[in-house]
Amino acid sequence: MLSEQSVATVRATLPVVGGAIGEISERFYAGLFAARPELLRDLFNRGNQAAGTQRQALAGSIAAFATYLVDHPDDRPDAMLGRIAHKHASLGVTAEQYALVHEHLFAAIADVLGEAVTPAVAAAWDEVYWLMANALIAIEKRLYEERGGSEWREWEVVGRVEETADVATFRLRPADGRPAADFRAGQYVSVQVELPDGARQIRQYSLSAAPGSPLRQISVKRVRGGTAPDGEVSNHLHARVDVGDRLRVSAPYGDLVLVENPAGNLAGNGTAAPLLLASAGIGATPIVAMLGQLADTGHQGPVVVVHGDRSPAEHALRADHEAYAGKLPDASVHFWYEEGAHHYEGGADASHRTGRVDLTGIAVAKGTRAYLCGPLPFMRAVRAQLIGKGVAPADIHYEVFGPDLWLAQES
Template sequence: MLSEPSAATVRATLPVVGAAIGEITERFYARLFAAHPDLLRDLFNRGNQATGTQRQALAGSIAGFAAHLLDHPGRRPDALLGRIAHKHASLGIAPEQYPVVREHLFAALAEVLGEAVTPEVAAAWDEVYWLMANALIAIEKRLYERGGGPGEREWEVVERVRETADVVTFRLRPVDGGPVTRFRAGQYVSVRVTLPDGARQLRQYSLSGAPGENLRQFSVKRVTGSGSGGDGAPAPDGEVSNHLHAHVHPGDVLKLSEPYGDLVLDAGPDTPLLLASAGIGVTPLIAMLADLAAAGHPGPVTVVHGDRSPADHALRADHQSYAGKLPGAAVHLFYERDAGPGEHTGLVDLAGVDVRPGTRAYLCGPLPFMRAVRTQLIGKGVAPADVHYEVFGPDLWPAAGSREPAV
């Protein structure tokens, strides 16, 4: 809980800090990477730094956390903290890195706001920072204890399957021959590759195979430089996705983290479920469907997916096969072109989809898609607390100004 004097100071200064938070985070990353260039080379996503999306996500999380402390005294934003902590754990973030972040963040704050950062203001925001940092450290400690600690393990690629023109699935087994930790459907792993310039970049990929298998399976969409980042900067080609597509084949070895992620199935056998995806967002939901099919889930399951065309629908056969094994499943496929019999032409629209009372929904796909589906679900009576989501890349939902993310 934020102390009363600090709460008053944060409330008074939040509009000023919020208005400048984008510039503050830009200065922060510039200072951090100047002092620790290895972090940009081996930890942070260079593409997200180039487009500014990582800065937007950091700004949104800080402002959102501070606003929550003011709006809900005594109650932590566990959904926000949990999502950040899972991402940190997959990257191997350690407690000793938090003072480093604090040093450069507050230096940036002082640079941008100047004399407005009085000792009282600095102390109040320092309290906000350490409330957030210490909560994350505690959650990450529990995640590490559950998963065997931070670190990476070597995995050999045993199979490579081309799903579409731009999506490849990799199946891997541990090089050491040891047991494979069971994951929860919907989780992801960090994958580290060494790029031609020597950078050891990490990316997170959802596990798209069934939990309980002795292999790890993830599916990678090749990211091209179309579109732009959150601040209008041109988006570069995905370094890691293109490297995996071009250079990784059976017999090659990759380093993977333990599974992490908080978008996981958590429902009773009779709970109505709705799994909605678009594009490569299908991957965590395929694992959920595989898990439900293996368990013989008896409850109703509504499957919704949107894509450009059937040919662009990665894991389409698995999507339909797993759903077909569920007695209570209804499948709604939306394609912008080439829709077949029983399929819909156009963008995902839930107007004609039966959504049962008590439905728990899981969403993954582009942010505009998830916002639209969430709005439609709430309009059909689904409780906001029962709509869960996963964002590939920096989570810009809080940065968009919403104080109620769909978690």
């Protein structure tokens, strides 16, 4: 994919560009928003911009993509590209916007690196950019076509449930009465709200109920900022949205989904392959939807359910977590609570421990396919433990809420 000449140039300049990519991304966003302030108001997450996490994610993805091309010039990192494309499509990103990004990104590169950006260096990194951009454009085009376009629809809130002190579930149905396309357990939707200052901010929320219902369900954790500002959209939904209100919602996206191909769900002996579904905190939302789907479809294979939380009272969707797992004939359930585990009053079949998730004493069968969702340190720790137990890295799938900082920390 990457030309031989560009491979050599990118390899030689990757340490310099990689070392400056944080400053480059900062200047890129500053220039982009100065030229197009409406993008910060109505497309980009203002909280992530203020915290710097979006800049870290951009820097990490560029460095990771360039590194991959240098190491595998005839290939591309499809898993990474797919994850980014789903996020972009859920926001309604267009092909034309990639040219705008190119303009401001390369202006930032030239500004930061100065004379080091020779014509040859600029041409090589231009090739890297358009390889990544065109791959994303193609994937996003396919995603839009599969969903009949990038249409936003209004959905009416027909139910609200206070799951915990900081998590509310909103049940939604199409306001126009038209049926909604189905989704796959583990996917998310984007929700756009108009804030008091007129900004139309967008956030993604996992669909927290199994597919098959005419209603959609999202469970939103109120983000309390502490030393940082409170979450704009989550607090708006908690304080201002109730039954009868309407929300603008995207089509469902996301690639953390259960394998639907029956052959992909079979172990070598022809039985259902073992699954491990691990979550922490609000990361339970897509995992509970997966458990609901497994229960609804009569899944017969072994399933290990793992969850960590601060306390039983803060474990959102705990009743569903237990109930769906209880319908599976070969499931084991393991909950960890940092405090209050001795007050746990859950199902008798669910074990509960004090502390953080630790798989040391949990049996993980050969051929297990694992799905993880939760804070990044949790997922990194669980992934390492699973690999230590013999689970193939290719069989460990994860979802990051917000900017994907996994790549940023690995770059």
